Amino acid sequence: EEALGSLRAGVATLEVAMTTEPAAVAPSVPSLVDRYFTRWYKADVKGKPCEDHCILQHSNRICVITLAGSHPVLQSGKTIKSISYQISTNCSRLQNKVSGKFKRGAQFLTELAPLCKIYCSDGEEYTVSSCVRGRLMEVNENILHKPSILQEKPSTEGYIAVVLPKFEESKSITEGLLTQEQYEEVVGKRITATTATT
Amino acid sequence: MFPLTEENKRVAWLLLSTGTCPRCIFRFCAVDFQAPYKLPYKELLDELQKFLETEKDTFILEAPNPPLKKIRLQESGDGIDNLSQNREGGVSVTEDGSIASRNSYFNVCNVCLGVLQEFCEKEFIKKVCRKVETSGFEFTNLVFSVSFPPQLSVREHAAWLLVKQEMGKQSLSLGRNDIVQLKEAYKWITHPLFSEELGVPIDGKSLFEVSVVFAHPETLADCHFLGAICPDCFKPAKNKQSVFTRMAVMKALNKIKEEDFRKQFPCPPNSPKAVCTVLEIECAHGAVFVAGRYNKYSRNLPQTPWIIDGERKLESSVEELISDHLLTVFKAESFNFSSSGREDVDVRTLGNGRPFAIELVNPHRVHFTSQEIKELQQKINNSSDKIQVRDLQLVTRNSAPWGLEGAMQESMKWFPFVQSTPKTRKSKDDRLIKSMEDLKIDQKTPLRVLHRRPLAVRTRVVHTMETDYVDEHHFRLHLKTQAGTTNPSYIKEFVHGDFGRTKPNIGSLLDVTADILELDVESVDVDWPPALDD
Numbered sequence: 001e002e003a004l005g006s007l008r009a010g011v012a013t014l015e016v017a018m019t020t021e022p023a024a025v026a027p028s029v030p031s032l033v034d035r036y037f038t039r040w041y042k043a044d045v046k047g048k049p050c051e052d053h054c055i056l057q058h059s060n061r062i063c064v065i066t067l068a069g070s071h072p073v074l075q076s077g078k079t080i081k082s083i084s085y086q087i088s089t090n091c092s093r094l095q096n097k098v099s100g101k102f103k104r105g106a107q108f109l110t111e112l113a114p115l116c117k118i119y120c121s122d123g124e125e126y127t128v129s130s131c132v133r134g135r136l137m138e139v140n141e142n143i144l145h146k147p148s149i150l151q152e153k154p155s156t157e158g159y160i161a162v163v164l165p166k167f168e169e170s171k172s173i174t175e176g177l178l179t180q181e182q183y184e185e186v187v188g189k190r191i192t193a194t195t196a197t198t
Numbered sequence: 199m200f201p202l203t204e205e206n207k208r209v210a211w212l213l214l215s216t217g218t219c220p221r222c223i224f225r226f227c228a229v230d231f232q233a234p235y236k237l238p239y240k241e242l243l244d245e246l247q248k249f250l251e252t253e254k255d256t257f258i259l260e261a262p263n264p265p266l267k268k269i270r271l272q273e274s275g276d277g278i279d280n281l282s283q284n285r286e287g288g289v290s291v292t293e294d295g296s297i298a299s300r301n302s303y304f305n306v307c308n309v310c311l312g313v314l315q316e317f318c319e320k321e322f323i324k325k326v327c328r329k330v331e332t333s334g335f336e337f338t339n340l341v342f343s344v345s346f347p348p349q350l351s352v353r354e355h356a357a358w359l360l361v362k363q364e365m366g367k368q369s370l371s372l373g374r375n376d377i378v379q380l381k382e383a384y385k386w387i388t389h390p391l392f393s394e395e396l397g398v399p400i401d402g403k404s405l406f407e408v409s410v411v412f413a414h415p416e417t418l419a420d421c422h423f424l425g426a427i428c429p430d431c432f433k434p435a436k437n438k439q440s441v442f443t444r445m446a447v448m449k450a451l452n453k454i455k456e457e458d459f460r461k462q463f464p465c466p467p468n469s470p471k472a473v474c475t476v477l478e479i480e481c482a483h484g485a486v487f488v489a490g491r492y493n494k495y496s497r498n499l500p501q502t503p504w505i506i507d508g509e510r511k512l513e514s515s516v517e518e519l520i521s522d523h524l525l526t527v528f529k530a531e532s533f534n535f536s537s538s539g540r541e542d543v544d545v546r547t548l549g550n551g552r553p554f555a556i557e558l559v560n561p562h563r564v565h566f567t568s569q570e571i572k573e574l575q576q577k578i579n580n581s582s583d584k585i586q587v588r589d590l591q592l593v594t595r596n597s598a599p600w601g602l603e604g605a606m607q608e609s610m611k612w613f614p615f616v617q618s619t620p621k622t623r624k625s626k627d628d629r630l631i632k633s634m635e636d637l638k639i640d641q642k643t644p645l646r647v648l649h650r651r652p653l654a655v656r657t658r659v660v661h662t663m664e665t666d667y668v669d670e671h672h673f674r675l676h677l678k679t680q681a682g683t684t685n686p687s688y689i690k691e692f693v694h695g696d697f698g699r700t701k702p703n704i705g706s707l708l709d710v711t712a713d714i715l716e717l718d719v720e721s722v723d724v725d726w727p728p729a730l731d732d
Contacts, residue, residue: 157698
């Protein structure tokens with residue numbers, strides 16, 4: 001179970017600040033994601049430049065697969081035309097069904113397994129991969145009906161899928177991934193490289 | 199008044215001469231009133247011998263039964279010593295022709311194995327009572343239970359076949375149910391003695407139980423032939439040490455044919471050397487129940503011990519803070535805590551608190567005045583500022599309404615502290631929130647518990663909502679929901695939306711990003727246990 005308790009101090013000071021200063025203060029407590037999840041990244045997935053993914057791992061080992069902020073789909077000017085969980089003629093992630101406490105019947109995913117395809121209005125097509133080994137719990141059907149959520153809230157309501165790694169692999173699956181710091185470094189270098197070439 | 203009549207004489211003589219005690223003779227003669235059983239053993243034996251004495255000559259002359267052959271043998275003077283050695287202390291006919299018993303008082307009955315002899319004596323009763331008195335239990339009445347070794351049933355069966363045959367010769371019949379049960383006779387004799395010695399009545403409904411378990415190692419093998427004849431009656435069970443339980447033996451005895459039984463087991467049963475041993479004398483008090491309501495003022499206190507992989511996460515818990523005091527005062531062995539729902543470790547429970555009930559297992563002290571209970575409550579409340587208890591009281595078993603299906607119609611009020619980005623539009627949102635009644639929420643299994651619970655969509659209902667603004671970014675919600683055992687804090691997911699997996703949520707309703715900073719339970723509206731005056 002998670003504790004909200006660690007926030008108490010922050011909230012208390014916030015309330016004090018507000019009583020002395022009537023003007024609205026921007027919320028400064030850690031977000032839901034930051035409280036309960038660790039962010040892991042994978043840059044240039046499948047060798048495609050800038051197609052960065054972000055994996056949110058909960059303390060209970062559950063992984064939520066999302067797009068990293070630097071992903072091309074999230075850059076300004078992009079419009080998503082459609083999203084499809086049909087990854088081949090025979091396999092659709094929408095067919096995934098799990099049952100019972102032990103989630104029987106889940107599709108198994110390797111780190112390279114495709115989850116969905118995103119089609120943009122400019123003709124570009126992007127494949128989102130699992131990035132972690134595990135069993136597929138669910139995909140986010142909300143983004144099918146309203147693709148804009150993916151762009152508006154990529155790390156919460158615009159998630160791609162939920163994956164449950166094997167218990168014994170819950171530590172090792174993140175070994176090849178980047179930490180927040182390493183990811184920021186990669187993105188920083190990328191920007192330097194682009195400015196250097198121009 | 200001596201209870202046997204002319205028609206009992208043959209049976210009585212047959213049994214006595216084969217090593218059966220007077221009280222068992224009464225049982226097989228279907229003496230179903232208590233008084234004769236209660237007479238002192240010596241007196242019974244004397245009277246029985248007197249009753250049979252006049253007849254002995256005719257019996258010896260007429261009766262051609264196998265056991266009587268032995269007696270005739272004895273009478274002829276051959277091998278008296280041998281026989282006496284083989285059947286130590288057995289009843290024998292002495293040379294002058296009178297029926298007497300050598301060391302008669304110590305002859306171990308071949309049917310009850312001493313239960314209706316030594317174990318009906320004051321001395322044994324006193325031994326049990328001393329154990330009861332030193333056990334430290336508080337009691338105003340008691341129930342006495344006794345457990346006999348299973349082979350007693352086999353011996354009883356053998357004796358019945360013998361008596362039935364003898365009566366058949368007189369064109370009389372004897373059903374198994376005509377015999378007075380050993381347990382019944384033992385009860386008749388010992389209950390008044392226990393009651394007198396301990397000064398309390400024996401009451402079948404008493405929560406205080408004194409139990410005596412008898413065993414008889416010498417005749418342990420008596421049952422074994424049944425296993426070969428009725429193997430399907432004796433199936434091994436995990437929690438049983440031996441397959442020869444009393445119930446299984448009874449079942450086999452009901453099935454077995456008379457001639458098969460006679461081939462395998464002596465009728466009459468042979469005489470044992472020793473009486474039963476007392477395996478255990480135990481005292482136990484049935485559980486008592488205490489109920490009340492608790493407040494939880496800490497965001498760092500789980501309701502029950504929080505242990506992951508054998509490691510304790512937090513040093514205390516609500517149930518321990520309450521129950522530890524109760525265990526001490528009731529001198530109980532252990533406890534079981536239950537409550538009307540539960541809250542997360544970081545959720546406070548305010549208002550009148552959450553109803554709970556605690557089962558105290560095997561309590562040594564059970565009688566308390568309401569003043570004493572009040573003092574106990576005070577003691578709990580003085581010992582910790584993390585919790586407070588009210589309405590503490592003794593209740594009856596199963597009176598708590600939770601656990602009863604469909605009994606929890608009560609509601610619950612929550613008090614989450616919500617942060618909104620961007621800032622809220624106070625008056626508009628206020629109206630919107632208030633206008634929603636019995637709002638149905640579809641909740642996918644929250645991600646924080648998905649690893650251990652099935653994935654499903656569950657419908658929750660929020661009855662009413664109200665807002666209470668702190669500033670443009672923060673407000674407190676007053677929520678009224680279903681009470682009970684549902685996911686204790688689906689409120690958390692209702693506020694932050696759980697990645698859009700709980701719909702609608704506060705964020706989607708107000709078109710903001712909402713997060714939950716704190717959560718309190720304002721009240722648990724369950725009207726049990728009854729509120730008490732302070």
